[in-house]
Amino acid sequence: MRNVRTGGKTAVVAGGAGFLGSHLCDRLIADGARVICIDNMLTGRPENLRQFEREPRFTLIEADIIDPLPQRLTASRDPIDEIFNLACAASPPHYQAAPEHTMLTSVVGTHQLLGLAAGKGARFMLASTSEVYGDPDVHPQPETYRGNVNPIGPRACYDEGKRAAESLASDAIRARRVDARIARIFNTYGPRMQPDDGRVVSNVICQALSGRDITVYGSGEQTRSFCYVSDLIEGFIRLMACEKELPGPINLGNPQELTVNELVRLVMAHLGADSTVTTKPLPVDDPRRRRPDITRSQTYLGWSPTVTLEAGLAATCAYFVERSADLRKPPAEAAVNDAVEAGLL
Incomplete structure (x- = not known):
């Protein structure tokens, strides 16, 4: 049975020190919740949580969800109302650094958090990914599309891990063990992205700010749809709060589609950069x-993104401009370049 109580709720955020997780913690605290953040700090960063240093409603537990969950969670009689599973490296150089750990985080970690949700009567949300669609043959991608994923390719530890996690959550729903919901996240950007995470928005901004060549892979005509982080977090909140019977996973992303070349031009114009664009193999x-096809999110959640690409890029560029001194340090980009040359990006 799902736990229902009045007053301030308690939410667990696995991966709460990461890019998305820390923004979700911000929103939950602002909404009056007590937040328990679990993070192993492999890709999460302490500075993302500095705003909570004197916040009595925030607790950080440094732990890895592939290990047995801490007893302070499992053995405590304190109620837990919501569990958000955002724990998993989400950028190619990071999840490829330890592919087995990436897979186990999605599978073992999700299994353990579903067990915690069942024991506590908590509602559960899995942060899945548009990568479950692979290199899609259907466009735009609706949730009914089963995908075109290479199960033995260099991205499989993440793609197939999330597909397995969705299967675990779906089995828990069918068995009525857990009130679970699945968010399929499309490309998201905004402040707190890491400069070395290998994602196209941060790559282009950081290369432009540091005066280096901007790298485009392939022709640059491949397309992406970029959702600003605050819009995505609003989607999480609405999905977790939804009392309707959901038909399955829900796409959360911005349906505005543009090419990588168009993104590069927008960023260079915004920063006034005159970087040279170089190309490498896809x-x-x-x-x-x-x-994304966001018909389901509009129908069941009343959700559509509201932040324009221009406004979102302005805020993201401003974040990196404030940290521009760090962008001149070579090791971070070297790691990204190594991953690219290995075919991981």
């Missing part, structure tokens, strides 16, 4: 087109 299994 990475293995890189999707040619990516755009």
Whole structure:
């Protein structure tokens, strides 16, 4: 049975020190919740949580969800109302650094958090990904599309891990063990992205700010749809709060589609950069087109993104401009370049 109580709720955020997780913690605290953040700090960053240093409603537990969950969670009689599973490296150089750990985080970690949700009567949300669609043959991608994923390719530890996690959550729903919901996240950007995370928005901004050449892979005509982080977090909140019977996973992303070349031009214009654009071969299994069909999110959640690409890029560029001194340090980009040359990006 799902736990129902009045007053301030308690939410667990696995991966709460990461890019998306820290923004979700911000929103939950602002909404009056008590937040328990679980993070192993492999890709999460302490500075993302500094705003909570004197916040009595925030607790950080440094732990890895592939290990047995801490007893302070499992053995405590304190109620837990919601569990958000955002724990997993989500950028190619990071999840490829330890592919087995990536897979186990999605599978073992999700299994353990579903067990915690069942024991506590908590509602559960899995942060899945548009990568479950692989290099799609259907465009835009509706949730009914089963995908075109290479199960043995260099991205499989993440793609197939999330597909397995969705299966675990779906089995828990069918068995009525857990009130679970699945968010399929499309490309998201905004402040707190890491400069070395290998994602196209941060790559282009950081290369432009540091005066280096901007790298475009393939022709640059491959498309993506970029959702600003605050819009995505609003989607999480609405999905977790939804009392309607959901038909399955829900796409959360911005349906505005543009090419990588168009993104590069927008960023260079915004920063006044005159960087040279260089090209490299397209990475293995890189999707040619990516755009969400958000009919379900509009119908069941009343959700559509509201932040324009221009406004979102302005805020994201401003964040990196404030940290521009760090962008001149070579090791971070070297790691990204190594991953690209290995066909991981």
